Amino acid sequence: MIYSTVRIVATDGKEISVGTGFLVLRKISEDKGLLYIATNKHVVGDYQIGQFRFCATGKDGNPxxxxxxxxxxxxxxxxxxxxxxxxxxxxxxxIMNEIEEARNAGHELFFRGITEELFINANLEQHMTAIEDVVMIGYPEGFCDEKNNKPVVRKGLTATSVDTDYNGKKEFMIDIACFHGSSGSPVFIETTGLGQKVNNESLTLGVKTSYCLAGIVHAMVIKNQNGDIKVKDVPTAKALYSETEIPLNLGYVIKAQRIRELMDIAFDQRNRTINTSNS
Incomplete structure (x- = not known):
């Protein structure tokens, strides 16, 4: 999950938008697939220039x-x-063309695309309780480990049930503080249970933690100086965030179902694929 996210810096040469994106991958064959960065519309806005930073891949295949x-x-x-x-x-x-160009120039990017097998599905949703542990990965206030190019991981709870559509939309809420830069952050459901491991014909039981992609952050709840409660896009520019607006540590998450639907659209519009054997 850590290597699936990327900090997005979009600009028109004057204004700058900073947000989060994460790589989603649909396999077409054993070594071919469609790879995209998923984010919010308001992160890219009307900007024409986008910049992304990846870790390099070593000769041993590790980052x-x-x-x-x-x-x-x-x-x-x-x-x-x-x-x-x-x-x-x-x-x-x-971003497939840029990845191939980097490879042709001898620069192998290290990343991990989130495949649809890791998406939450209807069967899993039905077994979710009203309160589940969630993990959000991104770049709040643009923060990251600059030296190692790592995002910030935050943990919280679902604030509304994942298996229902909040206010009739394919969304749910999380109890995590969302700040400038959190737009586009992936949200994962974290579950813990007993796992089995077979080693030399012996069976070992232990605690196992697993994750599934539940959705993408797009909005936050704030209270202004008059005490009015508002829902707004998570800001992508610090100048857009007023000191008189107080975040209530609640975020709105678009369900993973919408991401899968957009992947279907991208599949229908595809004009190239990418080699995924090293991804």
């Missing part, structure tokens, strides 16, 4: 955390695939 490769897109809007319903704050960024 070199302190060696970074900058990927830049100069036609960001042309690379975006937007969810067709304007009310759904979700889009994909096509």
């Amino acid at each position: 070199i955390d302190n060696q970074h490769i900058i990927v830049k897109i100069n036609d960001l809007q042309q690379r975006c695939i937007y969810y067709p319903n304007d009310s759904v704050d979700l889009c994909f960024i096509d």
